[in-house]
Amino acid sequence: MNTPATPAFLHDTLWTGKIFNGGWIDADGGTHAIIEPATGQQLGSTGQANARDVARAAIAARAAQRDWAATDYKARAAIFRKAAALFEQHHAELAVWVARETGATMPKADLELREAVVYMHEAAAMLTQPQGQLLASPHQQLSIARRLPHGVVGVISPFNFPLILSLRSIAPALAVGNAVLHKPDLQTPVSGGVMIARIFEQAGLPPGVLHVLPGGAEAGEALCLDPHIAMISFTGSTQVGRRVAELAGKTLKKVALELGGKNSLIVLDDADPDLAAANVAWGAYLHQGQICMASGRILLQRGIAAAVTERLLEKARHLPVGDPMSGKVALGPLINTRQVQRIHGIVHDSVAAGATLLAGGSHDGIFYPPTVLTDVRPGMRCFEEELFGPVASITVFDTDEEAIALASQTEGCLALGVISPSLARALHIVNRVPCGHAHVNDQTVLAEAHVPFGGSGSSGNGARHGGPADWDEFSQWQWLTIKSDAPRYPF
Template sequence: MTTLAETETQLVSREIVTGEPLGTVELCTPEHVSSAGRRAGAAAPAWAATPAEERAAIVERAAELLVERAPQAQELLVREGGAIPGKAFFEVYQSAQELRHGAALARHPGFPHPPADDPSRASEVTRVPLGVVGVIVPWNFPLLLAARSVGPALALGNAVLLKPDPHTPLSGGRLLAEVFADAGLPPDVLEVVHGDAETGAALVQAPDVVMVSFTGSTEVGREVGAACGRLLKRVVLELGGQNAFVVLDDVDVEEAAAAGAWGSFLHQGQICMSARRHLVHHSIADAYTEALARHADALRIGDPHRSDAQIGPMIDRRQLTTVANAVEQAVAQGARLVTGGRPLPPYYPPTVLADVTEQLDVFHTEVFGPVATVTPFADDNDAVRLANTSDYGLTAAVYTGDTTRGEAIADRLHTGVVHVGDQPVVQDAALPFAGVGASGNGSGFGGRAALEAFTRWRTRTTSTPPRTYPF
């Protein structure tokens, strides 16, 4: 939870559960954002000219410092963002890994481009930095989602203008700026701007920003994409997800339900990759639903900073209300409430809805909270049809012991990422991660996808002696 100070020039970050102040940052007006962009733009050429090995070393040093400061970073993620300690631990160390992979891209940019067709013309084709990259990140994984863009963007020679979400200005912005400054990053190469939607719009519009990396809701992502299109700026969008968790009839039901509970309820279901729709073979649907409800009921709810809670608070009252309203609407439309469904502010309990058909709104609309819906399917073809009945296409998973069957289903799903023998919440810094459809524009994060996103081609040819022409 964050609040504006009375002067409305500062953003006060507060612990979600208690409201205790955690720190203060300066709010940025659109003019401040433009000035920060100009500073980053002025610093960008020298940083791009810095040897790749030197840039990579600074990014790696930032990763080391992040790990050294892990206890403080984890506590901040718990108190500011409502994470349970295990999630915070993962986020810190995975963020460091994202930085390391960014450094590796700078050291090993890839295979050389083929030469020109004309052998008498020497050619050099390279990937070069873009300039200033704007990065806008949400509150649910504030450190990780910043690191996966900031790390490779900086390592590859760009300057960065970073805007964290106003719910998490410390863990999503100030923390990363501090470790990079202490790692030796030159001044102005990384600028952090704080504020709300107006600040984000100013970042997108800033003349010095040539690319925007945005992670957030589909609604806002469409606006960011449209603005970048008008301004002819490169944009990478990773948006929402209505992810399917397909459970086949060959599984151990208890093991499948445990995987499903993890996929739906980790971090209160406030993850773009969360399992929203549990598509379960009809022969085991009732048993699976009962098992999933047992797992949900067993999860401990409470303050993750002061207890061993497995389910922490929702990010704010508005989000809690949105989730509660969505569940009430689903029940009114015919879904059966198996467990949960009753707000316990600031918490929302893990909730299981059964008898969810594709006619219900909850089957198609992303509920960004700890809500799992169960829908039976008749056969593999029906599972594929139901999974693809969505405008979203971020992640999916097929839980089965039959790898061949699982991969055959996976290859027919319209998503950017799919996991066989697992649940959808999987993060690997070495692998490309992107959504399609309403989940994004299918590029930008992980492995070589980051190299392609944060650099551009530059072609140079040399003719010796200079060529002559007839007129």
């Protein structure tokens, strides 16, 4: 296969046709070809895990977890710091994999690698954070609330940002003493799985503590049902998230869900049109719109709508689309033909319902150009459904209260953005629209490793990833009392 020059770190002889259990082994479920979206070229193949692979991995992980949790905190932290150094050392090679496998531009791939380093350092830092509280007690005893690992955590991650959306669960779960079974998306098993396994293998993580199991629905359902797994961390669509929660409930697993949503970017009439258009374009078109926080609704106040739309059209018509590895494009391909057909259907069903197509709306294979729809109203597919494609769907409003009502008209929202120099107006809107995170004078595609990240409503189940939330999600409280002598009870 065509990999970067001197591909020593991810040389395919290590992992071709394999899954990972601390070493590289054949999968009972066979193998799976990795296809580059932009070219249709096969990049390699991994093992494809089935339910039997998951069952064996869960037993092995449970056996390895206790020793891992008991390992000196300094030794565990050193593994994460070594992993960070390996990501930095092999950045160029790994970034090419992310770009080719996900259809991303190199700046997006570079971002994933840089953030991977941050996640490793955040995980290392967790090991010296307070892990409990001293509680008041009416007796001559110590009363302590302390954090303990769940045991084995299952992680299921998506294709769009496969490296960081995997690591944001894997790293903190490991840091607090869990073992992890990880199922990356079959469309991105190297960026979301193989390179993570390789990094931790070389960083010195003990065998059996991390298992990487690329697989489809069978493997995912097995993770949710296996009695040796105590928690599932899932990132993906709301539809699949509901299924994950349903299956995991059968064994009373803890479930952390970060799901899709309909996010609004609101531009008030006192905003700068140039800045507003730049924020709209970034929020709608970054990584072809294949981001859970993408600006799926562009709400423009009437007094500024024409000016922002004019500037957005200029950007949409001139943003180049093509093979990201050419280095000359802003947008790469969508991940697969099915996604192209879905986006195309939403766009043209909305046009049939009365929306106006001003740019885009066609495709060349799986390359979909930046698209602009105006005259969008509630009830149209482009207003109601998560797009996950490069479509700016514009709705015009008159009053701030109308903007609040439009933005709130959704079952689930991850992110909200409001562009206005009037902070009082912007905060009034932010405080009245339910969402997982909100940004005044910025668009919706924002995330950082140290902040609690998650959605509201059908965009999640209250779970958060990042910063202090990692202790909440990946560990559980235990009450511990210590007395110098056992009490004499009356019977």
